[in-house]
Amino acid sequence: MPLAHVDRWQGRNVRLADVGRALAQLRDRDVHDEDGPDLRTSVLTHLVWVPERWRAAVEEVLKGLDERHPSRAIVLYPHPEPERDAIDVEIAVESYRLKGVCRHVSAEVIRIDLHGRRAEAPASIVSPLLMHDLPVFLRWRGQPPFGEGPLEQLIGIADRLVVDSTEWDDLPAAYPRLANLFDRVAVSDIAWSRTQRWRRVLAGLWPGIAELSELRVRGPRATGLLLGGWLRGRLGRDISLALEPDETITAIVVDGIPVQQPPGEPKTPSDLLSDELEIYGRDRIYEEAVRAAAL
């Protein structure tokens, strides 16, 4: 969908009331256009927690995401260093041209830098900015600090936590800590989504795969662990797992026999996240795989 125009606003050391006013002003700018005001049609609030090292990657994913999920994205960049306690905000209202229609449709991206102690209370900052009555998806870049304040607070206001355990260093030890969240918030893992095309192939090996005893996976550690956990959980048997690191899953061997490559191309990070934003309920099969991944 072609971008028609982007309206921006920036503020340093701002209060949330300033942000609310700025959003209203940006929307008002288009009201008197000859094409009529931009449409704002939202299906969710997309909350993103981005430690500094993930900043560039997030921008890339956000670009592709607007195409599929008209939402308000609130991107939080924590800077816990105690230089100043403040919030800096940049708002971009991106308007897209709709095919065959004069009017534009807009999406809002609110980037908030949380400085000093403001990084400790993110929920109180984003709560006034959530879209009413729509689901809140919390995408946490990197390994979440389980048990710590920001994660605990944001889980309290989110309907779904979206992580990518391929971004985590502490595996499989982190999986049981993630599993502790399952009864509080629905969880999606993009690493799990990446295994989907391979899981289809493995499911096609039924009933021959029922007696599986050894699984070898060449790919990211997280995806291998999750596949192992999935097969342990689903087949109800102990399975020995051998992992060989690679950037994506490139080979799977079951009891010494290589598995056929799945058809088609793997999805882009943007498409994988988009898929997760379409799921609302708990994924019991994933939860079972996570619990079994650490065994």
Place this chain on the structure above:
Amino acid sequence: MAETDQAVVEAENPLLEGLRLRRRPDPCALVIFGASGDLTTRKLFPAIYSLAVRRLLPERFAIVGIARTEESDEDFRQRMREAVEEHSRDELREDVWQELAAGMRYVTSEFDDPGGWERLTRALNALDAERGTNGNRVYYLAVPPGAIANLADELGKRRETEGWTRLVVEKPFGRDRASATDLNERIHCHFSEREIFRIDHYLGKETVQNMLALRFANGIFEPIWNRQFVDHVQITVAESIGIEDRAEFYEQAGAIRDIFQNHLLQLLALTAMEPPIDFTADSVRNEKVKVLRSMQTPGPSTVVRGQYGRGFVEGEEVAGYREEPRVAPDSMTETFVAAELYVDNWRWADTPFYVRVGKRLPRRETTIAIHFKRAPHPPFEELAAEGLRPNVLIVQVQPDEGVSLAIGAKVPGQGMTIRTVHMDFLYGGAFRTGLPEAYERLILDTLLGDATLFTRADEVDEQWALVDAIVAAWQRDRPGFPNYDAGTWGPPSAEELLARAGRAWRRN
């Protein structure tokens, strides 16, 4: 492995749970009669290709085109490739196309040539062996209405003993109730009702299906979707184009058989139907049939017909209907129909459904507008509320697919002035993936054997019963045609139809 054994294995497979697998159609061969025609080129093949891009076709699949035009398999593949390049919503991908093209065959034949049938059978048997299509067949009759009965007879006589068979029939299904009954009887000699898929492509449109979502997935609408709250309903199927090169068909059909009998009555049935108990084919179609059976036969004073004369559409002067090529200079074929219809049931008694269809109207639009009753006692001065109109819920089927609600709102400033404003939901704005073409959905449903969005024999019968009654009344008078200018909203009598009850057609 037999199909039932396969189903048992799948049911027992613990690895399938949670995989979000779409049901994939059984292996089959799709046979298109009329493969050299416009429908195949412009609609069917682009839709098949889009299904292939999304990996929604059966894993083992083949297509056989059959038509009179002399062509080789390779010519057919090349022509269909060009059709996809020109008309598909998806870019042509070489890998997808090559996979599809590998299963394409073409048979040149007249439909009454026994040799042609032999060649078709040989081609299908060869495809069963080469591509594992298992004797499953979908026969798509993209042919003129007059050819359908004979083709169904021939196909019936040659039915395969193994595998399933489905027959897809394009509209119009008959030209009146008697001919539709006759056609149904002839097809039923060889095919059961569940094997027959009568296409009304409007039912494949996302926005038409959204009508069901709007009504039955939202608790706020159903309680007010009745005579207590609805003043009247307006359904418009307007085209700005003329008859293009369809004079031969249109002279016989007119607006009433071309659009009114099928698309328009289907839209009305979906608007007025009771909630089905589930979304299975029979549950949905049972409810639609009940609506059609409940409809009063309209009298002559509640139906208006028209024919366009010269006029201007989008700034361009266009010919009148009688001046179109191959149209009789004294033709009495109607290009416009408007009617005041009533559904005699508990929900809709005495609530008029105003419907209109027409060619060479000011713009192309298909809308369903639910006009609610006025607020019983607006506590504002008359002047303050003079810009206020009753609430209207508009389902925009095409173009600009979406839903809009007209509500009264206070004009900012001192005092209390009320004006009507629109709250819009645009499909393209909320869900930014491209909408699938109607034929994609309908072809996929045929391959899956799901007849929910297809018209059942008793629906067709009820639709024709209503149309026959209208046409019978038309035999008794001879209106002065043409009676509306191209580029206007039909003859003045269409306005009078509503004006006598103090109402008016929507303009915007």
